[in-house]
Amino acid sequence: xxxxxxxxxxxxxxxxxxxxxxxxxxxxxxxxxxxxxxxxxxxxxxxxxxxxxxxxxxxxxxxxxxxxxxxxxxxxxxxxxxxxxxxxxxxxxxxxxxxxxxxxxxxxxxxxxxxxxxxxxxxxxxxxxxxxxxxxxxxxxxxxxxxxxxxxxxxxxxxxxxxxxxxxxxxxxxxxxxxxxxxxxxxxxxxxxxxxxxxxx
Amino acid sequence: xxxxxxxxxxxxxxxxxxxxxxxxxxxxxxxxxxxxxxxxxxxxxxxxxxxxxxxxxxxxxxxxxxxxxxxxxxxxxxxxxxxxxxxxxxxxxxxxxxxxxxxxxxxxxxxxxxxxxxxxxxxxxxxxxxxxxxxxxxxxxxxxxxxxxxxxxxxxxxxxxxxxxxxxxxxxxxxxxxxxxxxxxxxxxxxxxxxxxxxx
Numbered sequence: 001x002x003x004x005x006x007x008x009x010x011x012x013x014x015x016x017x018x019x020x021x022x023x024x025x026x027x028x029x030x031x032x033x034x035x036x037x038x039x040x041x042x043x044x045x046x047x048x049x050x051x052x053x054x055x056x057x058x059x060x061x062x063x064x065x066x067x068x069x070x071x072x073x074x075x076x077x078x079x080x081x082x083x084x085x086x087x088x089x090x091x092x093x094x095x096x097x098x099x100x101x102x103x104x105x106x107x108x109x110x111x112x113x114x115x116x117x118x119x120x121x122x123x124x125x126x127x128x129x130x131x132x133x134x135x136x137x138x139x140x141x142x143x144x145x146x147x148x149x150x151x152x153x154x155x156x157x158x159x160x161x162x163x164x165x166x167x168x169x170x171x172x173x174x175x176x177x178x179x180x181x182x183x184x185x186x187x188x189x190x191x192x193x194x195x196x197x198x199x200x201x
Numbered sequence: 202x203x204x205x206x207x208x209x210x211x212x213x214x215x216x217x218x219x220x221x222x223x224x225x226x227x228x229x230x231x232x233x234x235x236x237x238x239x240x241x242x243x244x245x246x247x248x249x250x251x252x253x254x255x256x257x258x259x260x261x262x263x264x265x266x267x268x269x270x271x272x273x274x275x276x277x278x279x280x281x282x283x284x285x286x287x288x289x290x291x292x293x294x295x296x297x298x299x300x301x302x303x304x305x306x307x308x309x310x311x312x313x314x315x316x317x318x319x320x321x322x323x324x325x326x327x328x329x330x331x332x333x334x335x336x337x338x339x340x341x342x343x344x345x346x347x348x349x350x351x352x353x354x355x356x357x358x359x360x361x362x363x364x365x366x367x368x369x370x371x372x373x374x375x376x377x378x379x380x381x382x383x384x385x386x387x388x389x390x391x392x393x394x395x396x397x398x399x400x401x
Contacts, residue, residue, distance in 0.1 A: 019377055024225035025309045076285060079303045080277040087273055116269065119307040126300035174399045175392035176385070179222050183385035190378030 003144055006135050010148030013197055014127075016120045017156040018190035023120030027157055028182050037161035038154075045150030047093065047115050048124050051086050052146030053139050055125040058085065059132065082125045090116040124149045160186065207329040211337035214395060217310045218341040219388045224310035229345065229380035230301055235358050237297045238346035242339025244283045244302065246332060249311050252276050253319040253331030260320045272315050273306070280305045310338055345383050349374050 016022040023044070030040050058081055065073040094112045098105045105112075115121065127149075128142055136142050163185055172181050217223045224245075231241045255275050263271050284302045287295040295302065305311065314334050319327040350357055353374035355364030364370065373379055392398050 021225060021229045021377065021380070022304075024229075025223060028222055028225070076281060079281055079284070079306055080274065082303075083273050083277050083306050084270075087270055116273075117307050117309060117312050119304050122307040123300060123304060126303050130300065173389070176389045177399065179219075180385050180388035180392065183381045183388065187378040187381035187385065190381060191376075194376065194378070 002135070003141060006141060007144050007148045008199070009135075010145050011152040011155065012193065013199065014149075015152040015156060015193055016123065016149050017153060017186070018193040020123060022123040023118045023153055026118055027153075027160065027186075028179055031157050031160040031164055031182070034158060034161045034165060037157045041150075041154030041157050043093075043112065043115055044118060044120060045147070045154050047086070047090060048121055048146040048150035048153075049143060050146075051089050051121060052124050052128050052149075053142045054085055054089070055082050056128055056132070056136070056139060056142035058082075059129055064132075078129060083122060086121055086125070087116045120149070120153050156189070159189065163189075207326055208333040208336075211330075211333040212340060214398075216337045216341065216391070217313075217334045218338055219384065219391055220398060221313070223313050224308045224338055225384070229384065230377065231298055232342055232346040232349055232380050233353065233375055234297075234350050235343065235346045237294055238342040239339070240287070240291065240294045241298060241301065242335070242342045244287070245305055245308065245310065245338050246335030247283060248276065248279045248305050248308075249314055249335040249338075250328055250331035251279055252311055252315055253327040254324055256315045257319040257322060257324040257327035268320070272312060276311050276315075277306050310334055341384070341387065344387060345380055348383055349379065353379075 017027055026040065031037050059078065062068060063074045063078050063081060065075060068074065090112065124146055128136060128145055136145055164182065167181065211217055215221070218225060231237045252275055256272060280303065287302065314331060318330045351362060352371050354370040355368045356362055
């Protein structure tokens with residue numbers, strides 16, 4: 001039940017985009033068509049499911065106080081370790097996809113390397129570090145948290161892309177076209193998502 | 202002359218947040234109050250300035266295949282420095298900023314300016330470019346935080362401004378979605394004055 005609660009929370013209530021603004025750069029830039037939005041969302045979700053548990057293990061067995069030995073506290077290194085894991089993992093995924101599935105590689109194109117600097121992924125790991133001992137108790141929970149956050153981001157970018165495809169037929173004031181209206185739509189979607197606040201399973 | 206424009210262009214026509222749409226990720230969550238917004242702005246100015254400087258000094262020695270990882274190491278080191286200093290000297294603010302200090306690493310402004318500018322220019326110019334873009338970012342943060350704190354809780358920097366006249370804080374302003382809507386409105390105003398930026 002706790003795990004299911006964590007899963008639902010991370011998708012809807014603590015949604016990466018609407019509650020924390022994570023991954024906004026690619027969210028605004030890549031949400032012009034539903035097809036590419038689906039591709040990027042899938043890639044982000046995959047990377048999150050893999051990197052959050054990896055960083056969880058590193059955090060538990062290397063970085064946290066007294067993990068390596070009595071009196072050794074490496075927690076100040078967590079930023080650099082987390083980003084190194086994420087960058088290395090993205091590089092690995094890129095090489096594997098290039099080797100085994102050139103078609104998928106060409107479809108994803110520039111999005112793959114961009115994932116390394118997507119704040120949603122780094123944010124996922126940093127929030128995981130904060131939640132250790134509260135709602136994340138073991139590796140399984142961290143997988144669930146990574147999956148939920150990734151799915152939440154995926155959901156948000158696909159919905160946004162769908163709205164932006166429709167909005168091309170509307171008369172938006174000239175100065176508001178493009179990013180301006182995208183921000184306001186995101187804000188309104190965020191207000192809609194606030195109805196999930198307070199739901200407890 | 203050119204050096205001046207490095208410093209001033211990001212404040213107006215080439216603002217990193219509202220024109221280049223960079224670094225929104227960590228920008229908006231820290232704008233509930235003015236104080237954390239100012240601290241965040243200063244931290245980002247420091248990181249963009251020095252990452253630009255360091256990468257510009259290193260630019261001829263790095264093979265382009267591994268430049269991303271070198272950039273991340275340089276940026277992450279600077280951010281760790283900022284984080285440790287904040288924890289030591291401004292613990293309350295550092296608590297309020299929570300994970301967003303760490304997210305300066307993935308802030309697209311830092312990475313974007315290094316990629317787009319510092320790798321092709323001399324150290325001093327790159328340094329000024331970093332300071333300018335950091336200032337542009339800080340400016341947007343302060344504008345958003347000003348409106349959110351004033352109308353959300355009736356205070357500025359925690360000092361009572363309009364709450365004393367019976368103003369009841371509009372708590373909707375404190376929720377995340379309003380930050381997005383305010384940025385949308387800033388873009389609207391900015392592009393109404395800069396017609397060349399409008400999309401056809």
